[in-house]
Amino acid sequence: MQELNTKIEARGLNFYYGSVQALKNINIHIKERQITALIGPSGCGKSTFLRALNRTNELIPHTRTEGSVMLDGEEIYRPGLDVVGLRQRVGMVFQRPNPFPKSIYENVAFGPKVLGIYSRREIEEKVEKSLKAAALWSEVADRLHTSALNLTLGQQQRLCIARVLAVEPEVILMDEPCSALDPIATLKIEELMQELKKRYTIVIVTHNMQQAARTSDWAGFFLLGELLEYGPTADLFTRPKDKRTENYVTGRYG
Amino acid sequence: MEAKDKIIERILLLIAFSSISILGLIALFIFGEGLPLIWKVGPRAFILGERWVPSQGSFGILPMIVGSFWVTFGAILLGVPLGLACAIFLSEWTPPLIAMVLRPTIQLLAAIPSVIYGFWGLIILVPLVRNYLGGPGLSILSGSVILGFMILPTIISISEDSLRALPPYYKSGALALGATHWQAIWRVMVPAARSGIVASIILGMGRAIGETMAMIMILGNAVKMPTSFLDSARTLTTNIGIEMGYASGDHRQALFATGVILFLIIMILNSSAIALSRRRRS
Numbered sequence: 001m002q003e004l005n006t007k008i009e010a011r012g013l014n015f016y017y018g019s020v021q022a023l024k025n026i027n028i029h030i031k032e033r034q035i036t037a038l039i040g041p042s043g044c045g046k047s048t049f050l051r052a053l054n055r056t057n058e059l060i061p062h063t064r065t066e067g068s069v070m071l072d073g074e075e076i077y078r079p080g081l082d083v084v085g086l087r088q089r090v091g092m093v094f095q096r097p098n099p100f101p102k103s104i105y106e107n108v109a110f111g112p113k114v115l116g117i118y119s120r121r122e123i124e125e126k127v128e129k130s131l132k133a134a135a136l137w138s139e140v141a142d143r144l145h146t147s148a149l150n151l152t153l154g155q156q157q158r159l160c161i162a163r164v165l166a167v168e169p170e171v172i173l174m175d176e177p178c179s180a181l182d183p184i185a186t187l188k189i190e191e192l193m194q195e196l197k198k199r200y201t202i203v204i205v206t207h208n209m210q211q212a213a214r215t216s217d218w219a220g221f222f223l224l225g226e227l228l229e230y231g232p233t234a235d236l237f238t239r240p241k242d243k244r245t246e247n248y249v250t251g252r253y254g
Numbered sequence: 255m256e257a258k259d260k261i262i263e264r265i266l267l268l269i270a271f272s273s274i275s276i277l278g279l280i281a282l283f284i285f286g287e288g289l290p291l292i293w294k295v296g297p298r299a300f301i302l303g304e305r306w307v308p309s310q311g312s313f314g315i316l317p318m319i320v321g322s323f324w325v326t327f328g329a330i331l332l333g334v335p336l337g338l339a340c341a342i343f344l345s346e347w348t349p350p351l352i353a354m355v356l357r358p359t360i361q362l363l364a365a366i367p368s369v370i371y372g373f374w375g376l377i378i379l380v381p382l383v384r385n386y387l388g389g390p391g392l393s394i395l396s397g398s399v400i401l402g403f404m405i406l407p408t409i410i411s412i413s414e415d416s417l418r419a420l421p422p423y424y425k426s427g428a429l430a431l432g433a434t435h436w437q438a439i440w441r442v443m444v445p446a447a448r449s450g451i452v453a454s455i456i457l458g459m460g461r462a463i464g465e466t467m468a469m470i471m472i473l474g475n476a477v478k479m480p481t482s483f484l485d486s487a488r489t490l491t492t493n494i495g496i497e498m499g500y501a502s503g504d505h506r507q508a509l510f511a512t513g514v515i516l517f518l519i520i521m522i523l524n525s526s527a528i529a530l531s532r533r534r535r536s
């Protein structure tokens with residue numbers, strides 16, 4: 001097996017909501033073009049960790065970050081870093097589909113437009129390419145200019161993925177992207193992730209153990225703000241080192 | 255308990271019903287007084303006539319309609335960009351503590367009696383316009399500026415409410431896609447709050463068209479077709495306000511008829527504002 005590059009590395013990462021510490025000394029290497037799943041009970045800090053990777057945590061008032069996160073070896077918490085540029089490199093798909101109240105086309109075109117692309121033809125190409133990559137094109141090609149809010153939830157979520165792809169990021173963060181979806185829509189997103197893995201580094205938070213086991217290459221188990229265990233998915237699920245991980249993945253956590 | 259509830263319900267119903275019927279009666283009265291004259295003069299001659307000489311029996315209110323239109327248009331031209339900018343600033347950039355002070359201050363602007371605005375305009379603005387731009391100073395321009403300020407509280411508070419009522423994930427979604435704060439506001443939030451913002455503009459227009467006292471003091475009240483922003487003018491409301499004191503007979507009826515036209519314009523504006531805010535909620 002070839003040596004995998006580290007895409008994101010966190011070192012001694014702490015995060016506080018006011019005086020409450022939500023992340024405790026997180027150390028992790030996230031590998032390039034792999035799917036990394038983060039699991040753990042509700043409230044253990046998975047979403048907070050994900051948001052630390054594109055600095056959207058700091059949009060929440062009264063919060064504080066300590067430690068270091070490197071993207072391709074470059075510190076993202078360095079003062080003076082271009083945060084807007086960082087968020088273009090590290091895209092995010094939210095738990096609930098959150099399309100803008102605009103047309104399907106305008107939703108996907110948002111990213112390219114924000115990047116300063118004005119050529120109509122170029123934007124149209126990007127929209128089509130992203131919708132195809134998100135496996136949504138065939139379903140919406142004939143109604144690109146109708147409201148995105150009329151799509152089903154599963155379609156909306158794929159639209160949100162397309163919207164991220166149109167920005168051409170390097171990393172895609174997904175926070176429980178399937179929790180609002182039915183099994184068929186979930187399956188579609190999972191297939192899509194396998195396809196996207198060829199070009200992107202994916203970090204996904206999920207509560208669904210089967211999903212984590214099925215889709216991911218690496219898995220991390222969070223508990224009470226700590227990253228308790230991290231390793232290849234097969235190891236974490238079949239021979240966890242920590243008793244608490246074992247209890248959780250086998251459903252005996254409580 | 256049940257019986258008491260029933261009684262309270264009845265009383266409230268009665269109160270609601272009587273206030274609605276008083277409104278209905280007022281409308282009925284205005285129409286009853288005004289419509290016969292519109293009929294007598296002919297709706298076309300009344301609305302499109304350019305001569306208003308009550309002593310000779312000519313009742314054409316086109317100059318006033320045009321005057322109202324210009325003054326309102328000018329007020330919107332000034333008040334909308336300023337008001338929207340304030341609303342965006344308040345909801346997005348102002349620290350919460352300062353916003354808590356600014357918001358009631360802006361509301362207070364709406365509570366200042368219009369005669370004070372008129373007085374201020376007359377003392378400060380009118381001489382400025384006269385000295386620097388020419389004309390009588392008592393002009394559409396002066397009136398528009400004053401009205402622009404008077405409609406600010408309406409535009410700011412309703413626009414700000416509709417911006418703040420947006421679900422937070424519009425903004426976070428845009429920022430997570432690498433938009434700047436301003437791009438998130440201008441490309442996502444403002445369009446999403448569009449119907450509320452448009453409703454605020456329409457309500458501001460209604461307020462501008464209805465304003466009387468300040469306009470009597472500032473517009474100069476000339477009954478002629480205005481040809482420039484520096485001309486003095488008369489609006490539908492000021493026409494009624496100025497002449498009601500001494501009018502009688504057809505003249506008095508013609509003022510009610512002016513009121514009918516005003517009533518219709520404001521009804522149209524308000525119902526479109528309501529329709530828009532309904533659409534926002536659904």
Ligand SMILES: Nc1ncnc2c1ncn2[C@@H]1O[C@H](COP(=O)(O)OP(=O)(O)OP(=O)(O)O)[C@@H](O)[C@H]1O
Nearest residue numbers: 017020022040041042043044045046047048049060
């Ligand atoms: N905006 C916030 N303000 C204050 N505390 C917060 C905020 N968001 C999360 N927290 C707290 O931080 C801790 C971690 O929350 P986080 O949302 O990261 O958990 P999670 O693992 O994603 O949970 P879930 O699986 O339910 O989504 C929790 O104790 C939570 O209450």
Ligand SMILES: [Mg+2]
Nearest residue numbers: 046047048175
């Ligand atoms: Mg979460």
